[in-house]
Amino acid sequence: MNGRGPDARGPIFQDILLPFEHHAEPRSPGAVMNFLKELSLFNWSPDSGHARIEEVAEETDPLDTGSPKLSTNCQGRLSPSFNIPSFIEQMQNMSHEFPPHLENLASSFHATFSPSPRASLSFTPELDQAGFHLYNYYLEVLSQKVSIAPNSQNDSNSYQRVFLPLAQKDKGVLYGILAWAGFHLGGQWMAEGSKYAELALKHLCEDISFNGDGQTIEDRRVIINKLATILIMCGAEICRGDVKFWSVYLQWGWKLLRSNGGILNFNNNKEEHWLISNFAYHDLLASSTSNRGTYFPNEVYDRIFLDPDGISTGNLNPLLGVSKPLYKVIGDISSLFFESKQIMNEYYNRPSNGANSPTVADFSVVSPEENGSVKSYASVQSDISDHTKVADMLNFISSKAHELEAELNRVKPDSDDLETLSDAELEWQLTTFEAFQLSCKLYLRQAIFKLNPSALECQILNNDLIKCLDILIDTPMQATLVFPTFIAGLFTVTERGKEAMRHRFEKLIADYGPWNVVRVRSLVEKIWVQNPNGDCVVDWNAMLNDLDWDLNFA
Numbered sequence: 001m002n003g004r005g006p007d008a009r010g011p012i013f014q015d016i017l018l019p020f021e022h023h024a025e026p027r028s029p030g031a032v033m034n035f036l037k038e039l040s041l042f043n044w045s046p047d048s049g050h051a052r053i054e055e056v057a058e059e060t061d062p063l064d065t066g067s068p069k070l071s072t073n074c075q076g077r078l079s080p081s082f083n084i085p086s087f088i089e090q091m092q093n094m095s096h097e098f099p100p101h102l103e104n105l106a107s108s109f110h111a112t113f114s115p116s117p118r119a120s121l122s123f124t125p126e127l128d129q130a131g132f133h134l135y136n137y138y139l140e141v142l143s144q145k146v147s148i149a150p151n152s153q154n155d156s157n158s159y160q161r162v163f164l165p166l167a168q169k170d171k172g173v174l175y176g177i178l179a180w181a182g183f184h185l186g187g188q189w190m191a192e193g194s195k196y197a198e199l200a201l202k203h204l205c206e207d208i209s210f211n212g213d214g215q216t217i218e219d220r221r222v223i224i225n226k227l228a229t230i231l232i233m234c235g236a237e238i239c240r241g242d243v244k245f246w247s248v249y250l251q252w253g254w255k256l257l258r259s260n261g262g263i264l265n266f267n268n269n270k271e272e273h274w275l276i277s278n279f280a281y282h283d284l285l286a287s288s289t290s291n292r293g294t295y296f297p298n299e300v301y302d303r304i305f306l307d308p309d310g311i312s313t314g315n316l317n318p319l320l321g322v323s324k325p326l327y328k329v330i331g332d333i334s335s336l337f338f339e340s341k342q343i344m345n346e347y348y349n350r351p352s353n354g355a356n357s358p359t360v361a362d363f364s365v366v367s368p369e370e371n372g373s374v375k376s377y378a379s380v381q382s383d384i385s386d387h388t389k390v391a392d393m394l395n396f397i398s399s400k401a402h403e404l405e406a407e408l409n410r411v412k413p414d415s416d417d418l419e420t421l422s423d424a425e426l427e428w429q430l431t432t433f434e435a436f437q438l439s440c441k442l443y444l445r446q447a448i449f450k451l452n453p454s455a456l457e458c459q460i461l462n463n464d465l466i467k468c469l470d471i472l473i474d475t476p477m478q479a480t481l482v483f484p485t486f487i488a489g490l491f492t493v494t495e496r497g498k499e500a501m502r503h504r505f506e507k508l509i510a511d512y513g514p515w516n517v518v519r520v521r522s523l524v525e526k527i528w529v530q531n532p533n534g535d536c537v538v539d540w541n542a543m544l545n546d547l548d549w550d551l552n553f554a
Contacts, residue, residue: 130192134181135174139164142184145512146235146479147318148432150425156315158274163232166271170225175200176232183240184513190240197236204229210252214259223260224272227253231278235554238282241515243549247288253279254295263296267304273311277304281319284327285483287551289334290341290447290541298335302328306414313416319554321480322413322429326436329411330483332404333440337447337541340397347393401448408440428477435468439487446490446537453491453534462491466500473504478512482520483553489524493534519551 127135139160149156167174175196182193204226208215217223230253237246257263263279266272280301283294294301305324307313317324413433418426442461445451451458465488472481485508489501505521523540531538544551 130189131178131196134178134185134189134192134196137185138177138181142181145184148321148477148480149316149318150421150429151476152420152422152425153315157318158270158278159318162271162274163228166225166228170229172200172203172229173225173232175203176229176236180232180236180239183236183515186514193236193240197233200229200233204233210255214255216259217256223256223266224275227256227266227275227279230256231275231282234282238516238552238554239513241519243519243547243551246552247286247550250279250282250286250295254283257296263300263304267309267311270312270315273304273307274317277317278319280304281327282552282554284331284334285553287541287544287549287553289331290337291545293335293338294331298328298331301331314420316417316429319480321432321477322417323433323436323480324417325411325413326408326433326440329404329408329440330436330443332407333444333447336397336400336404340448343393343397347390397448401444404444404448405441408437408444411437428472428475431468431471432477432480435465435472435481435484438462438465438468439484442487442491450537452537453531454493458491459493462488465491469504473507478508481508481512482517485517486520486524486553489521490527490538490540491534492528498528516552516554519549520553523549523551 143157143159143163147157147159149158155161163173163177167177179193179195179197179200182189182191182196185193208217208226217226230249234246234249234253237249257266257276257279260266263276266276280296283289283296284298284301302325305317305320305327316322320327413430418429421429438461442458442465445455445458445461446453453459453462465484469481469485469488472478485501485504489505492498492501501524502521505517505524508517509521523544526543527538527540530543
């Protein structure tokens with residue numbers, strides 16, 4: 001992929017890795033079109049007692065490492081003899097035969113005939129028809145697709161309730177959501193997305209430099225607008241499969257927060273709480289945390305998610321759902337992996353001259369934040385033997401890992417988060433919690449305990465995880481399944497299981513959005529090639545470093 005084509009960026013972006021090829025045709029932005037798309041999946045006929053669901057065609061670009069070209073020519077269509085009584089009769093049959101697809105159809109029907117209040121733009125900064133098209137696509141489709149907040153909680157979707165009002169007041173936020181919409185639409189809209197990404201970046205940097213350690217900004221509203229723009233652009237770049245520049249935006253967010261009082265200085269209302277929880281979420285799901293630690297301590301992130309001050313009481317976080325206690329554990333595992341790797345590498349690579357050899361007390365772990373996410377290994381006496389030192393280090397790591405395992409066994413969803421959910425929403429949220437709990441247990445076994453994917457206990461856990469994924473993959477929870485699906489793929493060892501995992505990836509690519517999922521699928525395929533039978537432990541972080549990729553599993 002050495003041709004830039006319609007996705008060419010300005011000079012600011014020239015050192016960034018090019019994204020994959022994109023959709024050949026754009027998708028419709030409207031809720032009505034979403035409803036018709038769902039409806040067209042069913043080939044209604046008075047002579048048939050079921051619906052025919054057409055498969056989405058996929059072709060592999062030989063110039064790409066795994067980027068699909070998805071056909072947008074849906075073959076299923078309504079029968080000419082369609083009528084209302086027949087439709088009702090078929091709906092009743094479908095409720096028994098194809099409940100997941102009926103759920104999707106009902107959701108689209110509700111979005112069509114009970115739409116959320118439209119957020120009209122209070123200013124039009126050089127927006128043409130394409131710009132308004134992208135805005136409406138974000139409003140009606142994308143902002144709902146990326147949220148796992150329940151529909152029964154109207155105020156929970158912060159992609160609408162926070163970002164859209166900010167877009168009325170700040171050009172950077174507006175340009176950011178237009179860029180994100182363009183990247184998600186794909187096809188001819190990629191060029192529009194790139195144009196608005198460049199405009200958002202210029203607006204963001206016109207009065208501040210992120211080259212140093214950051215700078216203090218007196219106007220709190222300016223900080224909020226810039227942080228929102230940064231987070232939106234982070235999501236937009238992840239959406240298009242970027243493996244470098246999204247992490248630059250995240251680092252800018254850290255610099256902005258750190259130089260203006262720290263992340264907890266921006267936790268005074270729902271708007272601010274959404275922004276800092278969004279930052280924490282993307283930091284914890286970054287593959288680079290295994291190399292750098294998290295930007296702020298995991299305990300701080302946990303406080304943000306648990307929200308002890310009740311700032312966002314009554315609203316589920318649209319990124320976390322009821323799984324919010326588990327994200328801190330993901331960060332703890334990544335931090336322990338980072339710390340243990342530092343400790344062992346420094347010890348085993350120490351100079352051979354005993355007189356000049358560092359003691360364990362000399363070892364320290366560097367984190368982006370001075371008092372960051374990892375702590376230095378507690379030193380032992382320098383006059384004990386090497387064997388004892390190694391034993392102490394290994395026992396330290398093992399003890400920390402078993403503490404995390406115990407935490408995973410006792411963690412539960414917050415009961416307050418479950419009170420207002422419908423039966424279906426409750427099932428989806430609890431199943432998602434279980435999927436993340438199992439994913440964390442498997443991640444711990446792979447990263448710290450160094451268990452082979454084919455190990456019996458790993459296969460038992462992975463079988464349970466896959467059952468959760470198969471329940472969730474046809475629900476509105478798709479936006480949160482990238483990390484659990486990656487972990488499930490990492491521990492899949494049979495050819496039959498790998499083929500089933502490929503179908504799950506294809507489902508996410510077709511329904512949720514392709515490019516970041518394509519990157520994750522590509523990594524899983526590389527792991528399978530290197531470890532075909534699951535009988536060894538693959539350091540996938542080292543593999544990403546070799547590829548010069550920084551993945552985000554958001």
